[in-house]
Amino acid sequence: MPSAVLRKSPGFWKSLMTQRQLLWMSLPIVLYVILFTYVPLAGWTMAFQDFKPAKGFASLWVGVKWFKYLFSDELFTMVMRNTLAMSFINLVFGFAFAIGLAITLNEVKAKRLKRFAQTISYLPHFLSWVVVAGLVSTMLASDGVFNIVLGWLGLAKEPKLWLGEPKAFWWIVGFTNVWKEVGWNTIIYLAAMSAIDPALYEAAEIDGCGRLSKIRNITLPGIKPTIIVLLIMNLGWIMESGFEIQYLLRNGMNADYSQSIDIYVVNYGMRQGNYSLATAGGMFKSVVNILLLLTANWVSGKLGEEKLV
Numbered sequence: 001m002p003s004a005v006l007r008k009s010p011g012f013w014k015s016l017m018t019q020r021q022l023l024w025m026s027l028p029i030v031l032y033v034i035l036f037t038y039v040p041l042a043g044w045t046m047a048f049q050d051f052k053p054a055k056g057f058a059s060l061w062v063g064v065k066w067f068k069y070l071f072s073d074e075l076f077t078m079v080m081r082n083t084l085a086m087s088f089i090n091l092v093f094g095f096a097f098a099i100g101l102a103i104t105l106n107e108v109k110a111k112r113l114k115r116f117a118q119t120i121s122y123l124p125h126f127l128s129w130v131v132v133a134g135l136v137s138t139m140l141a142s143d144g145v146f147n148i149v150l151g152w153l154g155l156a157k158e159p160k161l162w163l164g165e166p167k168a169f170w171w172i173v174g175f176t177n178v179w180k181e182v183g184w185n186t187i188i189y190l191a192a193m194s195a196i197d198p199a200l201y202e203a204a205e206i207d208g209c210g211r212l213s214k215i216r217n218i219t220l221p222g223i224k225p226t227i228i229v230l231l232i233m234n235l236g237w238i239m240e241s242g243f244e245i246q247y248l249l250r251n252g253m254n255a256d257y258s259q260s261i262d263i264y265v266v267n268y269g270m271r272q273g274n275y276s277l278a279t280a281g282g283m284f285k286s287v288v289n290i291l292l293l294l295t296a297n298w299v300s301g302k303l304g305e306e307k308l309v
Helices: 012-018 020-048 065-072 074-107 111-126 129-139 145-153 166-194 198-206 211-235 244-249 261-270 275-302
Strands: 049-052 056-061
Touching: 012 020, 020 049, 020 056, 020 065, 020 275, 049 275, 065 275, 074 111, 074 166, 074 211, 074 261, 111 166, 129 145, 129 166, 129 244, 166 211, 166 244, 198 211, 211 275, 244 261, 261 275
Parallel strands: none
Antiparallel strands: 049 056
16 A cells, blocks of 8 residues: 655745735735724724814823713613614524525525515615615605504504604614515525535435425524524624614604614714714724624534634
């Protein structure tokens, strides 16, 4: 038997030279990330200063004054509640509807119908939030289609101005996000399902398994790694409940339930010229997101599941 030949792995620089075309292709993206993601981090110093534009970064250092202000501000506590509530609704329903739609489309055998349904479902992703907010406002008006349908079904005796119902605002934002993004999110799950070995379905069919049994025992386990990785990534955005839809749909009647951290930063930081407070709010949000991402990744690894790194 011929002895095995052990090849020495090429060095880093040699590998880099052999893949220099890929390096040049990725260079613009790397520069973009560095310029717009890492360079602005120097501005975080404003969170520890009483920042004055005329003095720049030579402004008076005040330590954690603005963080203490945030955590003692009752309005910021309310904003945190709104942000976490809307993020949780977006996360739960976004995952549930996207996985459900992907499984449904995967079970459709007629290719034309499947392509048509998929195209229709992800078209809202390309709509501007301004357009979406206009549609939602019109549909939820007192004379809008939502009240008309409820009247036909006998579920409402008189029409309501739904955007004037504070406790309904979180759900309006949540289901608007689901409607807009559910089709786009299914693309990843459909791609994961296409990688499942068709022989598994054939063997299950021979054994007499029905559709639900094949979904439960083959499809869901097959896309489980994708679900876990996407869940970890989405947990890293839990403090990002959104800005555009809340800002466009908010009014005086739902103000206590519509303000997110981003709106708080704009209203009480940027508009009042308190850039230190605005930076502290943004920094707090980013640090919490990073910690949640790292924690979720660590817990997933400890449970023996997929990890980002």
